[in-house]
Amino acid sequence: MKHLKLIALLALFTMGCEDAPKNSTPTEKKTEMKEARKAVVYQVFARLFGNTNTTNTPWGTLEENGVGKFADFTPEALEAIRDLGVTHIWYTGVPHHALVTDYSDYGIAPDDPDVVKGRAGSPYAVKDYYNVNPDLAVDPDKRLEEFKALVERTHAAGMQVIIDIVPNHVARNYEGKSTPEGKRPFGADDDTSQAYLPTNDFYYIPGAEFRVPQWRDGYQPLGGEQHPMADGRYREVPARWTGNGSRLAQPDMNDWYETVKVNYGVSPEGEYAFERLPEEYSNKDYKEHHAFWTGKEVPPSWEKFRDIALYWLELGVDGFRYDMAEMVPVEFWSYLNAHIKMVREDAFLMAEVYNPQLYRTYIHKGKMDYLYDKVELYDSLKHIIKGYGWTDHIPVVQNGLMDIEHHMLHFLENHDEQRLPSPDFAGSAEKGKPAMVVSATLSTSPTMIYFGQEVGEPGAENAGFGSPTRTSIFDYIGVPHHQRWMNNGAFDGGMLSPEEKELRDFYSRLLNFTISSPALMGDYRDIHYFNKDNTPGYDHRIYSFVRWSDQEKLIIVSNFDADRSYELSLQLPPEIIEAWKLDPGHYPLKEQLYGQQNPELAIANGQARVPIRVGPLESLILKLE
Structure with a gap:
């Protein structure tokens, strides 16, 4: 019965979610959404979810510390996630990204540790957009088939599937080896003698060779472990701009040195090689945006990402989470999202945008469904939880976002933020309870939680790259509180403490209420x-x-x-x-x-x-x- 009820709620959720006009009133919005229900997104780091290994050696190899697989998301696991009150699962780390583990036996070129963060690699340094992370497959030769099976299992459990697309940058060693016939990988046709051309996919530094960052503060790739490729060199001639915009041939170690920035037709001087979107398109729907771009020339990088998104939709993916969306021109988002919506009107599109002054631009012109409400609500709640903020600020935030409140996705944890129980945040999962209620019930927007949040995971492990308080996304590691809930594959919480069971019960009660409450819409x-x-x-x-x-x-x-x-x-x-x-x-x-x-x-x-x-x-x- 729960299964059938949730499928019905998902069907209702897809109704009335086309973004409202910029100046819509609360009454108009209420009419548009009267049949809808709130969505709940469960972000799960796929590499970590099913790992039962408890060794947790810093910089440990896959063999030492273990790794989760797509297959670990069993029907029982998915049923337990659904019963928590989840409507959408964001599987983080699915596209094939650079990593140090050797898969050369499967025809995958090895990655250089000098340009990989951690041992397992950053999920935001994608190496091949037409395939999936081989770490996640029982048989790496059949990794795409195993992912398709996961999509089918997720849908059978009554939930929808979200994966990442990272348009601002790709891995420094991007290959695109699985690119379909008739398509071209990023950079394959670039004129590397030119610093910038609208038809290039990357920005270049002609005459300069890339140099690995100067490591300091005791940092060394792989923690200093000997590795045949960890020699302080990586051949890239000419050097390319780094993902965060650094134009140095030798980026700083705090730059996104493992990535290169994608060129969207914006020159280094800020000139645009594409038609700008007229202001009146803030009030036009995705079909009119699609019509605007039809027949117009756009940079090749736009077309490549359009083809990538449509490829994943064809495989059954229901939506995307876009990394650092504000680093990419809003016109690209209008183009991409309009093409997605023409294929899948109910596709779930959420993005990172951290500049509040850009929220309305990226929602109305960029046709985003949802943006992180990080700088406004999350930061306010964090201050209150930590004891130096007042609840007086919450209505100020909410009233200031009232015209776009449905589009501002709420959360208290994700992979970028500190875990609630970590000593640098709340020091206790209990202190997050009132904030979680407010976050989940304050608006009509979706709610997002991060796996392990519901059992009080503190992110205390020293995995290797980076430092504790955030569960590592760069290394092979076990997630102890979450592992106790997994209970060696039973997914019944059998190893949880009474306090952890009570916390999960709280999240289940709250989230299930939110997805069934008409008042919250x-x-x-x-x-x-x-x-x-x-x-x-x-x-x-x-x-x-x-x-x-x-x-x-x-x-x-x-x-x-x-x-x-x-x-x-x-x-x-x-x-x-x-x-x-x-x-x-x-x-x-x-x-x-x-x-x-x-x-x-x-x-x-x-x-x-x-x-x-x-x-x-x-x-x-x-x-x-």
Whole structure:
């Protein structure tokens, strides 16, 4: 029954999700989305998910530390993920990227450790966009077939599949060996004598040879281990610009030295070799964007990424996560996303954009479905969790993004951010609970969690490249808390501590509520400031707001204080009484997470009050019965 219910919810989610006009009102948005439900994205690092090895030697080899496989995502594993309340799985690290493990027996050229981060390599240094990471296959010769089977299993479990596309850069040793006949790999036709040509895929430094960065602070590739290719040299003549934009033949060790920047037809002086998108296209749909580009010449790099995206859609992938999208011209995104939507209207497209001033441009002109809400909501919640931020800032953020709130994907963890329980962040998974409730229920946007977050994974392992607090994406490593949930392939949490089981139960209750709640796709109103001004005992460690639709009305209260309970006579402002069409009287409320507190909403003399007690780090989701 859960399976059938989730498939129905997924079908509903695909309705009404075409991005609203730039100036749409909350009422218009509510009408567009009345049949939709929130989405929940589960980011999982595919290489780490199924690894049961607990050796965890720094810089350990695949044989020493183990590696997960596509096959580890069994029907049982996928069912457990789905039952957590997940609608989409973002499988991170799928495209074939550079790595140090030797697969030359399978016709794969070895990668030089001098231009690979870690031993297992960065998933954002893609080496071949038409194939998958051989680490993830039981039989590397059949790795693409094994990935296709994973897509089928994921769909059979009632979830959709997202993978990465990284348009800003590719691996320094990009091969594209699996590029289909009739297509050309990146750089294959470049005139390398020219620093820039609109028809080149890369930027060059003529007359200069690439030099490996000068290592310092004790760093050495592979931790200093002897390796025949780790000799401080990598042949690249002429040198190319590095992925983060460095124009030095010898990039710094903190540059993205393992990658090269893709040329999208923008000269070093900032001149464009393509037609700019007129401003009025901010209010046009993807079909009109597609029509705009039809018949126009675009740089070859655009066409290559279009073909790559369409290739993965044909294999059954349902959407993409775009790395560092703001480093690529918005016109390219208009072109790419319009082509994707013409093939798959409900494709799920999410991206990193960290400059708030560009949010609306990349949503409306770039036709992105969702952007990371990192700089606004995530950073605000992090400050509150760490004890030096006030909840007063949450409504400021939400109101400032109200016209695009549906497009701002919420999260508390991903592979780039520190784990909640790490000592440099919260030091405790429990402290993330109120923030998770707010993040998941504040808006109509999707919610994303990172695998292991639901069991309190602290990212404490010293894997090799980089430092703890973030689960390594560069090395072979086991993920201990997550491994306890895996329970040697049973995927039943049998090895979890009572506290870890309770945490996962909390996430399951919350996420399953969000994907079934019509109110969370309806209207939002902050009641925080009203209560701060009018309710004795209410302060900046509490946050409260209401969500409602025609079918459901919610009052949500979260206590960010780890040490103090609050007993309050919470109030609703008069405009909410009017909007909810409530007459004087008593209305029962039912708490939706644990059901342990079911107070009444009392309305008399134009005032609406709810007596509540909210414990340390507790949240209440009160539904009007």
